[in-house]
Amino acid sequence: MHIMDIIAAHQHGLIEKLAEEAAALSGRPQDFGQRAVVLHHLYDHSCGHHHWALAEARRELRIAEALEVLRRKTSRWGWLASRREQAGVALEALGRALGEQSRQRCVAAYTGYRLAGARSLRDEAERSLPAPLLDSLTACHTARRSCAAMTFNDLGIQFDRSEAFAANSLASEAVEAAWASINASGLRRAAQRLLGCRSDDRALARDRKRGWAKVEAVLRQDPGLPPSFRANPAQHFYALQNVLAERRRQQWRDECDREPDSFELAA
Numbered sequence: 001m002h003i004m005d006i007i008a009a010h011q012h013g014l015i016e017k018l019a020e021e022a023a024a025l026s027g028r029p030q031d032f033g034q035r036a037v038v039l040h041h042l043y044d045h046s047c048g049h050h051h052w053a054l055a056e057a058r059r060e061l062r063i064a065e066a067l068e069v070l071r072r073k074t075s076r077w078g079w080l081a082s083r084r085e086q087a088g089v090a091l092e093a094l095g096r097a098l099g100e101q102s103r104q105r106c107v108a109a110y111t112g113y114r115l116a117g118a119r120s121l122r123d124e125a126e127r128s129l130p131a132p133l134l135d136s137l138t139a140c141h142t143a144r145r146s147c148a149a150m151t152f153n154d155l156g157i158q159f160d161r162s163e164a165f166a167a168n169s170l171a172s173e174a175v176e177a178a179w180a181s182i183n184a185s186g187l188r189r190a191a192q193r194l195l196g197c198r199s200d201d202r203a204l205a206r207d208r209k210r211g212w213a214k215v216e217a218v219l220r221q222d223p224g225l226p227p228s229f230r231a232n233p234a235q236h237f238y239a240l241q242n243v244l245a246e247r248r249r250q251q252w253r254d255e256c257d258r259e260p261d262s263f264e265l266a267a
Helices: 003-026 032-045 051-076 081-117 119-128 131-146 152-167 173-183 188-195 197-210 212-220 227-231 233-258
Strands: none
Touching: 003 032, 003 081, 003 119, 003 233, 032 051, 032 081, 032 212, 032 233, 051 081, 051 152, 051 188, 051 197, 051 212, 081 119, 081 131, 081 152, 081 173, 081 188, 119 131, 131 152, 173 188, 188 197, 197 212, 227 233
Protein backbone atom coordinates (compact mmCIF):
# COMPACT_ATOMS: atom_id res chain seq x y z
CA MET A 1 0.00 0.00 0.00
CA HIS A 2 1.25 3.48 -0.85
CA ILE A 3 2.43 5.53 2.12
CA MET A 4 -0.20 8.19 1.43
CA ASP A 5 -2.91 5.55 1.49
CA ILE A 6 -1.64 4.33 4.86
CA ILE A 7 -1.72 7.86 6.27
CA ALA A 8 -5.23 8.44 4.88
CA ALA A 9 -6.48 5.16 6.35
CA HIS A 10 -4.97 6.05 9.72
CA GLN A 11 -6.61 9.49 9.69
CA HIS A 12 -9.95 7.97 8.68
CA GLY A 13 -9.69 5.62 11.65
CA LEU A 14 -8.99 8.52 14.00
CA ILE A 15 -11.97 10.46 12.63
CA GLU A 16 -14.28 7.46 13.09
CA LYS A 17 -13.01 6.91 16.62
CA LEU A 18 -13.59 10.57 17.49
CA ALA A 19 -17.15 10.45 16.09
CA GLU A 20 -17.92 7.34 18.15
CA GLU A 21 -16.42 8.90 21.27
CA ALA A 22 -18.36 12.15 20.85
CA ALA A 23 -21.63 10.28 20.37
CA ALA A 24 -21.02 8.06 23.41
CA LEU A 25 -20.03 10.94 25.67
CA SER A 26 -23.07 12.96 24.61
CA GLY A 27 -25.26 10.10 25.76
CA ARG A 28 -29.00 9.70 25.30
CA PRO A 29 -31.37 12.65 25.03
CA GLN A 30 -32.21 12.39 28.75
CA ASP A 31 -28.54 12.35 29.86
CA PHE A 32 -28.31 16.07 30.66
CA GLY A 33 -25.98 15.57 33.62
CA GLN A 34 -23.53 13.47 31.61
CA ARG A 35 -23.32 16.18 28.95
CA ALA A 36 -22.74 18.80 31.63
CA VAL A 37 -19.71 16.78 32.79
CA VAL A 38 -18.38 16.54 29.22
CA LEU A 39 -18.88 20.22 28.49
CA HIS A 40 -17.28 21.21 31.79
CA HIS A 41 -14.29 19.11 30.75
CA LEU A 42 -13.87 21.24 27.60
CA TYR A 43 -13.83 24.36 29.77
CA ASP A 44 -11.42 22.78 32.25
CA HIS A 45 -9.13 21.39 29.53
CA SER A 46 -8.99 24.82 27.84
CA CYS A 47 -7.62 26.31 31.08
CA GLY A 48 -10.81 28.31 31.51
CA HIS A 49 -10.86 29.87 28.02
CA HIS A 50 -13.82 27.99 26.53
CA HIS A 51 -16.57 30.02 28.21
CA TRP A 52 -19.25 28.76 25.84
CA ALA A 53 -18.69 25.16 26.97
CA LEU A 54 -19.21 26.13 30.61
CA ALA A 55 -22.33 28.12 29.73
CA GLU A 56 -23.65 25.12 27.80
CA ALA A 57 -22.96 22.83 30.76
CA ARG A 58 -25.05 25.18 32.90
CA ARG A 59 -27.79 25.11 30.26
CA GLU A 60 -27.89 21.29 30.39
CA LEU A 61 -28.46 21.35 34.14
CA ARG A 62 -31.10 24.10 33.92
CA ILE A 63 -33.07 22.09 31.36
CA ALA A 64 -32.94 18.96 33.51
CA GLU A 65 -34.04 20.87 36.61
CA ALA A 66 -36.82 22.72 34.79
CA LEU A 67 -38.21 19.50 33.30
CA GLU A 68 -38.31 17.93 36.75
CA VAL A 69 -40.12 20.97 38.19
CA LEU A 70 -42.68 20.81 35.39
CA ARG A 71 -43.22 17.07 35.91
CA ARG A 72 -43.96 17.69 39.58
CA LYS A 73 -46.39 20.48 38.69
CA THR A 74 -48.19 18.22 36.24
CA SER A 75 -48.62 15.48 38.83
CA ARG A 76 -49.81 17.88 41.54
CA TRP A 77 -52.19 20.17 39.71
CA GLY A 78 -55.85 19.41 40.16
CA TRP A 79 -56.67 19.24 36.49
CA LEU A 80 -59.19 17.09 34.75
CA ALA A 81 -57.57 13.79 33.85
CA SER A 82 -57.67 14.58 30.13
CA ARG A 83 -55.89 17.94 30.59
CA ARG A 84 -53.28 16.39 32.86
CA GLU A 85 -52.62 13.65 30.32
CA GLN A 86 -52.35 16.20 27.50
CA ALA A 87 -49.84 18.25 29.50
CA GLY A 88 -47.84 15.17 30.46
CA VAL A 89 -47.57 13.94 26.87
CA ALA A 90 -46.55 17.41 25.67
CA LEU A 91 -43.95 17.72 28.41
CA GLU A 92 -42.35 14.37 27.62
CA ALA A 93 -42.19 15.33 23.94
CA LEU A 94 -40.52 18.61 24.87
CA GLY A 95 -38.03 16.79 27.11
CA ARG A 96 -37.11 14.39 24.30
CA ALA A 97 -36.79 17.19 21.75
CA LEU A 98 -34.68 19.43 23.98
CA GLY A 99 -32.58 16.43 25.00
CA GLU A 100 -31.88 15.46 21.40
CA GLN A 101 -31.09 19.08 20.53
CA SER A 102 -28.70 19.27 23.48
CA ARG A 103 -27.12 15.96 22.52
CA GLN A 104 -26.38 17.18 19.00
CA ARG A 105 -24.97 20.45 20.34
CA CYS A 106 -22.66 18.51 22.64
CA VAL A 107 -21.49 16.23 19.80
CA ALA A 108 -20.70 19.28 17.67
CA ALA A 109 -18.87 21.08 20.49
CA TYR A 110 -16.78 18.09 21.57
CA THR A 111 -15.89 17.12 18.01
CA GLY A 112 -14.98 20.67 17.02
CA TYR A 113 -12.78 21.22 20.06
CA ARG A 114 -10.93 17.93 19.59
CA LEU A 115 -10.46 18.43 15.85
CA ALA A 116 -9.03 21.90 16.36
CA GLY A 117 -6.57 20.61 18.92
CA ALA A 118 -5.27 17.61 16.93
CA ARG A 119 -2.54 18.52 14.47
CA SER A 120 -2.92 15.14 12.76
CA LEU A 121 -6.55 15.95 11.94
CA ARG A 122 -6.04 19.49 10.66
CA ASP A 123 -7.35 18.62 7.19
CA GLU A 124 -10.55 17.21 8.67
CA ALA A 125 -10.91 20.27 10.93
CA GLU A 126 -10.66 22.55 7.90
CA ARG A 127 -13.30 20.48 6.08
CA SER A 128 -15.70 20.21 9.02
CA LEU A 129 -15.49 23.53 10.88
CA PRO A 130 -16.23 27.06 9.71
CA ALA A 131 -12.93 28.88 9.24
CA PRO A 132 -13.71 31.60 11.84
CA LEU A 133 -14.54 29.00 14.50
CA LEU A 134 -11.44 26.97 13.67
CA ASP A 135 -9.34 30.12 14.04
CA SER A 136 -10.86 30.79 17.48
CA LEU A 137 -10.46 27.23 18.71
CA THR A 138 -6.90 27.09 17.39
CA ALA A 139 -6.11 30.27 19.31
CA CYS A 140 -7.71 28.68 22.38
CA HIS A 141 -5.47 25.60 22.11
CA THR A 142 -2.42 27.76 21.48
CA ALA A 143 -3.15 29.77 24.63
CA ARG A 144 -3.69 26.55 26.59
CA ARG A 145 -0.39 25.04 25.48
CA SER A 146 1.58 28.19 26.21
CA CYS A 147 -0.26 29.01 29.45
CA ALA A 148 -1.11 32.42 27.97
CA ALA A 149 -4.29 34.44 28.38
CA MET A 150 -6.71 35.21 25.56
CA THR A 151 -8.00 38.77 25.25
CA PHE A 152 -11.48 39.66 26.43
CA ASN A 153 -12.46 40.44 22.84
CA ASP A 154 -11.16 37.11 21.51
CA LEU A 155 -13.00 35.22 24.25
CA GLY A 156 -16.25 36.92 23.29
CA ILE A 157 -15.73 36.18 19.60
CA GLN A 158 -15.01 32.52 20.37
CA PHE A 159 -18.20 32.31 22.46
CA ASP A 160 -20.36 33.71 19.65
CA ARG A 161 -18.77 31.50 16.99
CA SER A 162 -19.20 28.40 19.17
CA GLU A 163 -22.88 29.18 19.71
CA ALA A 164 -23.46 29.78 15.99
CA PHE A 165 -21.84 26.44 15.13
CA ALA A 166 -23.83 24.55 17.77
CA ALA A 167 -27.08 26.16 16.67
CA ASN A 168 -26.45 25.28 13.02
CA SER A 169 -25.54 21.68 13.79
CA LEU A 170 -29.11 20.49 14.20
CA ALA A 171 -32.66 20.75 12.94
CA SER A 172 -35.13 22.50 15.23
CA GLU A 173 -38.38 21.10 13.81
CA ALA A 174 -38.92 18.65 16.66
CA VAL A 175 -38.33 21.37 19.28
CA GLU A 176 -40.73 23.74 17.54
CA ALA A 177 -43.40 21.02 17.31
CA ALA A 178 -42.94 20.16 20.99
CA TRP A 179 -43.30 23.81 22.00
CA ALA A 180 -46.49 24.04 19.95
CA SER A 181 -47.93 21.15 21.95
CA ILE A 182 -46.80 22.72 25.23
CA ASN A 183 -48.32 26.07 24.29
CA ALA A 184 -51.64 24.33 23.63
CA SER A 185 -51.62 22.82 27.13
CA GLY A 186 -51.97 24.18 30.64
CA LEU A 187 -48.18 24.16 31.03
CA ARG A 188 -47.59 27.00 28.58
CA ARG A 189 -46.83 29.79 31.05
CA ALA A 190 -44.77 27.70 33.45
CA ALA A 191 -42.76 26.07 30.65
CA GLN A 192 -42.03 29.38 28.94
CA ARG A 193 -40.93 30.88 32.25
CA LEU A 194 -38.54 28.01 32.96
CA LEU A 195 -37.38 26.90 29.52
CA GLY A 196 -38.17 29.63 27.02
CA CYS A 197 -35.61 31.67 25.08
CA ARG A 198 -35.99 34.62 27.46
CA SER A 199 -35.21 32.35 30.39
CA ASP A 200 -32.02 31.19 28.64
CA ASP A 201 -31.00 34.78 27.89
CA ARG A 202 -31.56 35.91 31.48
CA ALA A 203 -29.60 32.97 32.89
CA LEU A 204 -26.68 33.64 30.54
CA ALA A 205 -26.68 37.33 31.46
CA ARG A 206 -26.57 36.44 35.17
CA ASP A 207 -23.66 34.07 34.65
CA ARG A 208 -21.69 36.61 32.66
CA LYS A 209 -22.24 39.19 35.36
CA ARG A 210 -21.20 36.74 38.07
CA GLY A 211 -17.98 35.77 36.27
CA TRP A 212 -17.03 32.40 34.84
CA ALA A 213 -14.76 31.33 37.71
CA LYS A 214 -17.64 31.74 40.15
CA VAL A 215 -20.03 30.05 37.72
CA GLU A 216 -17.73 27.03 37.54
CA ALA A 217 -17.53 26.87 41.34
CA VAL A 218 -21.34 26.77 41.50
CA LEU A 219 -21.55 24.09 38.80
CA ARG A 220 -19.00 21.90 40.56
CA GLN A 221 -21.25 21.82 43.62
CA ASP A 222 -24.47 21.15 41.73
CA PRO A 223 -26.38 18.36 43.54
CA GLY A 224 -27.58 17.03 40.20
CA LEU A 225 -24.07 15.83 39.38
CA PRO A 226 -22.38 12.73 40.85
CA PRO A 227 -20.35 13.06 44.06
CA SER A 228 -17.25 11.81 42.21
CA PHE A 229 -17.54 14.77 39.83
CA ARG A 230 -17.83 17.21 42.69
CA ALA A 231 -14.73 15.65 44.30
CA ASN A 232 -12.56 15.63 41.16
CA PRO A 233 -14.14 16.71 37.83
CA ALA A 234 -11.19 15.71 35.64
CA GLN A 235 -10.87 12.26 37.20
CA HIS A 236 -14.61 11.71 36.87
CA PHE A 237 -14.56 12.65 33.19
CA TYR A 238 -11.67 10.33 32.33
CA ALA A 239 -13.33 7.49 34.24
CA LEU A 240 -16.52 8.10 32.22
CA GLN A 241 -14.49 8.16 29.02
CA ASN A 242 -12.85 4.83 29.89
CA VAL A 243 -16.15 3.17 30.85
CA LEU A 244 -17.79 4.21 27.59
CA ALA A 245 -14.78 3.10 25.54
CA GLU A 246 -14.86 -0.34 27.19
CA ARG A 247 -18.61 -0.53 26.56
CA ARG A 248 -18.05 0.14 22.85
CA ARG A 249 -15.33 -2.52 22.71
CA GLN A 250 -17.63 -5.03 24.40
CA GLN A 251 -20.44 -4.22 21.96
CA TRP A 252 -18.04 -4.77 19.08
CA ARG A 253 -16.97 -8.13 20.52
CA ASP A 254 -20.59 -9.15 21.00
CA GLU A 255 -21.44 -8.22 17.41
CA CYS A 256 -18.48 -10.27 16.16
CA ASP A 257 -19.62 -13.26 18.22
CA ARG A 258 -23.08 -13.07 16.65
CA GLU A 259 -21.64 -13.22 13.12
CA PRO A 260 -21.69 -16.84 11.85
CA ASP A 261 -18.42 -16.44 9.93
CA SER A 262 -16.47 -14.73 12.70
CA PHE A 263 -13.55 -16.50 14.31
CA GLU A 264 -11.00 -15.93 17.03
CA LEU A 265 -7.27 -16.39 16.72
CA ALA A 266 -5.92 -18.85 19.22
CA ALA A 267 -3.21 -17.59 21.49
